Amino acid sequence: MSSAPLPVVFVVSPDASRAARLRPVLGGVDVVQVPGAEPLLREAHVRPPAVALLYADTPGVPLAEVLPLLRQRAELAGTFWLAVGQAGLGGLLSAGADALISDATPPDMLALQVRTLLARAAQHAELQERLAQFQRRLDTWEHEERVRDQLVHMLVHDLKNPIAAVMGLLEVVEDDDRVPDDARELVKIARDETGHLLHLAVNMLDVRKIQAGKMHLRPELVFSPMFEEVIEQARGDVGSGLRDRHMRVAVAPGLSPTRADPEILRRVLANLISNAMKHTVTGGLISVEVWQTEGATHLRVRDDGEGIPTEDIPNLFAAFEQSRLTLHGRFDTGMGLAFCKLAVEEHGGRIWVESERGQGAAFTLTLPLAQDNDDDDFVELLS
Template sequence: MNDIYRAGAAARAARPALLQTGVLQEAIFSSPYFSCIATDAQGVIQLFNVGAERMLGYQADDVIDRITPAGISDPAEAIVRAAALSRQFDTPISPGFEALVYKASRGIEDNYELTYVRKDGSRFPAIVSVTALRDASETVIGYLLIGTDNTVRKHAEQERELLNRVLSDNSVELENARAQADKANRAKSEFLSSMSHELRTPLNAVLGFAQLMASDTPPPSASQQRSLDQILNGGWYLLRLINEILDLSMIESGRVAMSREAMALTEVLRDCRAMITPQAQKRHITLSFPSLAQPFYVHADLTRVKQVVINLLSNAIKYNRTGGSVLVECQQHGERVRLSVRDTGNGLSAEQLQQLFQPFNRLGQEAGTEEGTGIGLVVTKQLVELMGGTLGVESEVGVGTMFWIELAASSAPALQLGEHGVDIREPLAEAPFDAPRRKVLYVEDNPANLILVEQLIARRSDLGMLSAIDGHLGIALARQHQPDLILMDINLPGISGSEVLSLLRADPLTAHIPVIALSANALPRDVRKGLEAGFLRYLTKPINVPEFMEALDTALSLTTAS
């Protein structure tokens, strides 16, 4: 105790010297917002400002010449700090005042967090900055500890940590939910893809052979033709239903790929008119298309625009009155082009218009004679919106209905060339009558599909067919016979059609042979993947005979040109 008093007396004697240095300014010591505690060289408190009194609950006289700052600090933290500093500086440091000022005594800037203990025993976190006070000869004559109450910031940090934990937990939950949703979407997509494949395979045989029988020589009898018409109508309806369900599923899962390019509505309407005219003629519906002397161009997906227009035209014919009319118009609306399809059908009530785009809702037409899925308009609307367009409808009961779509206007597109530099819009030349028979190799493991294509090829006097029931045999036949064209199923036993294509392309003997995919894998991603893999064309089952024959002619004309 006598040593402490002697040290205190020495500090009092040195206090004027401390104040004369100008380090401790009166403004700092009188501030109530932070604590200023000055000690002598031994650590005994010599100055305890108003801020320190307010924060710690002591009066200056309670601590000056009596204790060191270690006496108002958490002793457990001092032990931990001393151990850490001992390891850092490889020297033993005592867990008292020495631990609080060790770095400052060696001229090292020191700011740290500690827990102060108030006079009433309560505790609070503080940020403390420690500076060694030196005289003119650089001898340490004391220490200055400036502290700020860190309670508010500490609470804010704790709340932030809690919030981060909550957000992290929520993020994990959201990620899990997203993963589950993605998994469910993938499962649904895989199921639909599998379902599509399994349905298309038998449909290919049904529709393919029905088309063959309908075009036989001699032609079928009237009763046979009626039966074939029923088979074909039912088969194409089932295929349309499969396609629309797949389209709707792909749109809802956000997996629809859209190309955005300049395209002429003139060409779209010309193609759609050719496709829809037979349907209109059966119902004695008059079709009126614009002359389009001034062509309209839009920025959209060509295939999807055709799908949309065909659907609108088909509905306008289907739900029209016998002998009615369908009027198609195009107009420029600012930076958009509007295409409208107006019919003279029964029209729709306000209540029916509100339900128009509900999936599987046929608006009371279920008992009617017209087939329908109740999905087509839903898919049409969503496809238009995915292309950045708008679909609208106006209708009056007893007068008719007008559907319209608006798409972004575009400038004229550049000339489109095929993969081999041939203008894809040029008509194909007819093969000479006396031309030698050209060889087509069909790689397919399904017997019914093999027989169907064999019979289709047999109707071509210019073609002969080889067949292989798996990919390895197909490669061997391609190397041996050098066919002019290869038709390739995708789902083959042992090795897939895509893998066969890759091996054919890697072999100099077969690399030049064009390969057309002919598959029941008909999702847009399947088609895109096939074309990216290098197939010249990707035809989906069931086979559409005119499209199939056109694809053969296109591929064979390219081999002739090369």
Template sequence: MKDEAKSKKQLIAELAELRRQTAELNQRVSELETAESQHVLESELLRIFRSATPIGLFIVQDGEFQFVNDIFRGIAGGKPDELIGTPSMNLVLPEDREMVRESAIKMLKGERREPYRYRIVLSSGQVRWMLEGVSSVQYRGRRAVLGQAMDITELEQAQEKLEEAYEQERSLREQLEAEAQWRIEFTRALVHELKTPLTPVLSSSELLYSELHEEPWMSIAENIHRGATNLSKRIDELLDLAKVEIGTLKLNRESLDVLPLLQRVGEDMAVVAKSAGQSLMLELPPSLPRVWADEERLRQVLLNLLINASKFTQEGGEITLRAREQNGSLVVEVEDNGPGIPKEDQERLFRPYHRQLSDRERLSGLGLGLALCRYMVELHDGEIWVDSEVGKGSTFGFSIPLAATFQQREDAKREVVT
């Protein structure tokens, strides 16, 4: 019985030892499984870093590349593992090395957040632009630098072209501004030189015409005065156009009762039309809202349109001046029953110096009147147009804001700003 008892105790002891060894074995197996899982995870992360990320990654330790992914290798143009073990600064353009070194140190110290730009030189001699950021990491138990880089060569080239285009545009603009300034100075000098001798001709011809009452001397004096007046008008148009082209023509806008102005201009032009064997009809309403306009420049537009209509209307023809309020604007139209204007000429009518080919010999002027009308109307924040058909006459019209409409627009602009 005693031997049998010992045998049981021995069995219990052996079973306990076996359990202990089994537990140790299970723990060792678990440790091995954990290590294997960690190894698999690290391998998976390494694979992602090598090929799946769209950003170039590299690890530098002791100044040399220890790891580069496929993207970075593609940018640098190296073969597999060709960069490993080589100094990272060898890739950087010599002129940029000091800047790269200082920027990387500041970023590692936390003194800089934004990435820095620099150039690399490939083995082929090609220079490419990089955008890079770095951070401090532990690699194989030691401190290392993890870099993230992007190839921005195409972006830099596009920016360089944009800057070149901007520089060319700026140079061209300065050249055009200088030419425009020269033109206005030349025009001013020309106006002065022409106006100085013309002034006594105007006053003398007017006095002579008022004093003479016998033919043919009265007609001769009238022709001299008319010619001098027309010449003075052409000179003024040249100066106005030069001012418009360089942006120095200013308006003196105010709230204007436009109906009396339309009536006065119509009455004045009715005399001119009558002398040409034409009739001028006024189709004006009993009242019109006030407009926000420069009275003298608006008068100039009306006169130019009416004179233009008279030029192209045959003896016995009819010209109509009408006005109305429409959609917060004053709309004015001058209609004639002249020969009409071909479509191809209508598109160019409001350009300076444009004249219809059929009228260049029989009509005077430089072709500035309608161009000035367009400029004046646009300075009033308005629009101008022509509606014409060959053989059926023409209608020239323009619109400018009413005083109330202009005030509403200005109030809306101020609200947007505030």
């Protein structure tokens, strides 16, 4: 196993004795004499030093002229430059030297200054290595995210058409008078589950789109009648399972306009109603309420089901999370609630849940009211 290379210190001066005096007091360091500016340009490229001592009395091309060039090199970003001398130090300092010291300084004191800079160079190298590690991890994560996005996109798009075709065929069979009633009930269940599978796939794709900033809202001014229409559409999206539940809708009349994307709002409500249905028994009550307070529109989907355990609530809106307590065996990715949270926040609102074991759950979301200029646009549209 090879040992780590020694840190390199350049002594830039034609006087070889300066490097020779420094070597005995700098144990564990490779002290290299560099006679002038031109050799420095070559040597620094081949073997970047941790510290370079620039003697101001070095003849030839002034070191103050080459130092700015050296500081621009990426491989020398961690090098510390120590100007040494009596005169000409100001020019080196202006050119980018990190510290100044007299050439009359005893070797042991000079070595102490060099070791201080070596420690700083080691810290810089360690930070650069950690940064490189983080960058590699980030690159790996970004690659995995791209692969995951492509996989999700491929799966969803490849699944949507055949699932929709199966749903259509099941609907035709369910409406066929020749099908016995007991078989018709099985077909209905199969159609509902197929619809649920389609919702899972679409939710997964939409969550990825919102996270990637690729889902763009198409907001409109939404009033009381449109809220009623969106809720009715959401009920239809949930499917025939709601026939076994009592549904109550209460939309306050004369609501001030809310700026929202009706199609996304429909999807949010469908997910919340479906979630409520999943946690209630046959004959259970699901209510949807819409009302306003100053500055916000509130929508609440409440059920009288088994409720959500307190320990499950903090992670309820995370993808691939769901309550461990459920009345049904249906698999769920948790993408529905994750989509709801991201979609509501994309509107500038927020969503939360209140629940007690055995007393149902209430999911409430808020949406901001339309601004004055939105109202003006609506007035112009009507005039």
